[in-house]
Amino acid sequence: MLSFTVLASFWLEIVFKVRVLARFRRAFAAILPVALVFLVWVFYAVERGHWRYDIDQTFGITGPLGIPLEEFLFFLIVPIAAIMTIEAVRRVKRHWLVGDEENGR
Amino acid sequence: MTYTALSISAIALTVLIDLRILKTRLLTRKVFWTSYAIILFFQLITNWWLTSNHIVSYSEDFILGARIAAAPIEDLGFGFALVTNVIALWVYWGRRGLLR
Numbered sequence: 001m002l003s004f005t006v007l008a009s010f011w012l013e014i015v016f017k018v019r020v021l022a023r024f025r026r027a028f029a030a031i032l033p034v035a036l037v038f039l040v041w042v043f044y045a046v047e048r049g050h051w052r053y054d055i056d057q058t059f060g061i062t063g064p065l066g067i068p069l070e071e072f073l074f075f076l077i078v079p080i081a082a083i084m085t086i087e088a089v090r091r092v093k094r095h096w097l098v099g100d101e102e103n104g105r
Numbered sequence: 106m107t108y109t110a111l112s113i114s115a116i117a118l119t120v121l122i123d124l125r126i127l128k129t130r131l132l133t134r135k136v137f138w139t140s141y142a143i144i145l146f147f148q149l150i151t152n153w154w155l156t157s158n159h160i161v162s163y164s165e166d167f168i169l170g171a172r173i174a175a176a177p178i179e180d181l182g183f184g185f186a187l188v189t190n191v192i193a194l195w196v197y198w199g200r201r202g203l204l205r
Contacts, residue, residue, distance in 0.1 A: 001151050001155055005151065026199065029194070029198050030192075030194035030195040031194075033194065034190045034191045034194065038187060041111065041183075045108065048167070049164050052162055053160065053161060054159055054162070058160070075187075078188070081144075082187075082191055082192055083192060083195050085140045085143050086195075089140045093136060097136065099130060099131065100196045
């Protein structure tokens with residue numbers, strides 16, 4: 001699933017020149033606080049038994065509470081794909097404002 | 106809290122963060138909703154993959170029971186919260202000019 005997400009989005013970096021990976025510090029500053037909050041949720045939910053993983057269908061590397069490595073990578077890869085998506089859309093629709101334009105609109 | 110209650114809280118908190126705290130106002134922008142539609146399409150594919158193959162299995166005790174693409178409907182709330190908050194912070198840092 002994660003490799004599918006990478007394949008489906010990371011080509012935008014090259015073809016649309018979205019420069020998300022190139023601006024990795026800004027991406028990291030956007031992703032880290034959100035990912036930490038979501039990981040708190042994951043720990044809480046797994047501990048409560050909201051869902052469980054089939055470890056046989058993962059790499060087999062697990063962290064606390066038996067949470068697989070893939071869950072942690074999910075909160076890095078999905079956010080990168082999301083940022084790439086909006087940066088690609090704004091490159092196609094140049095008159096649509098995102099809110100971070102130089103003149104502050 | 107149940108999966109359902111957490112999902113609804115995540116949506117409410119996201120709206121508050123975008124409109125009032127970061128004031129990025131993504132929820133008022135065409136560029137955001139177009140991007141979200143694309144992301145939602147892929148979320149449904151990956152949700153279906155993870156759930157129908159039982160890579161992740163949900164306890165029926167904490168969800169409403171309504172499912173979209175094999176996954177609990179609540180998942181849409183969490184997905185929305187994840188991508189919206191990340192994009193809002195991305196725009197926030199860009200606007201501050203700190204990390205262009």
